[in-house]
Amino acid sequence: MQLSKYISELLYRYECVMVPSFGGFVSNKISSQIKVENHQFTPPTKNISFNVNLQQNDGLLVNHVATSLKITFDEALEMIKKEVHVWQQDLKKSPLLLQNIGQFTLENNQLSFEPIHKINYLTSSFGLSDVDANYVLRHTVATPEVEIVKKSYQKYMAAAAVVAIGVFVGGTAYVNKVKNNQEVVAQKDITAKIQQASFNILQPLPSVTLTVEKEVEQVAVDELHKYHIIAGAFKDAENAAKKVESLNAKGYNASIIGVNKWGLTQVSYASFQDKRTAVNTLNKIKREDNKYAWLLINE
Helix, strand or coil: CCCHHHHHHHHCCHHHHEECCCEEEEEEEEEEEEEECCCCEEECCCEEEEECCCCCCCCCHHHHHHHHHHHCHHHHHHHHHHHHHHHHEEEEEEEEECCCCCCEEEEEEEEEEECCCCCCCHHCCCCCCCCCCCCCCCCCCCCCCCCCCHHHHHHHHHHHHHHHHHHHHHHHHHHHHHHHHHHHHHHHHHHHHHCCCCCCCCCCCCCCCCCCCCCCCCCCCCCCCCEEEECCCCCCCCHHHHHHHHHHCCCCHHHHHHCCCCEEEEEEEEEEEEHHHHHHHHHHHHHHCCCCEEEECCC
């Protein structure tokens, strides 16, 4: 199984994809930048990093693999465990390359990660390439050479030097202004391309935004149950409450189970202590109500 394929698919929609017992891939948005060495503007992108401490199973990757391969949650989890074991064994021998993601290297029991930059996981920038920026060469303003003939001309020469310096400074300021104007025009061109860009994923996944613009009321996480079938996560707590009312009206035992580490209020169809009951209920919900529902496991 090419587990990297499923991780890559999730990175387009999620800011964090955790691989159980291995680590988490975290994406951070980077604004458009200027490459001074080759005079180019780069479009906004997502920078992929790796955090070895994010090893818990949040159910996202397992559920995606199970849905894609049309297998059970337990079968998908077992496949991922085997793949991670193979990764760990390969790392002892040589660097591990995950297609379209990056390369891992294990040295002195320290795991390092180098991302592959050729893929832009920011969907709003899909299809955009680097833009060449025209530039203006700065010309040195020649200073007239004046031969000092007589000592009485010294005051005249000093005045001439002041005038020459003024011409040089004025010319440089003009060149800088022209260059700045060109950079502004190029930046506007990139912004226009980004606004016109579109991206389509064959299997759309629910969008998760990590940016929190205002504080979300903190709700205590349900510690009585280990397994939660997630219906959605909301930045606005009021929308989460409305979702709970809607699900309860359908006959589910819905509730708000807490606020995750990204400040999003999570709503569950139901919560369970028994894993088998939770998985069976999840499969039923995916068939009857929401095929994007997934299982959250509190370790």
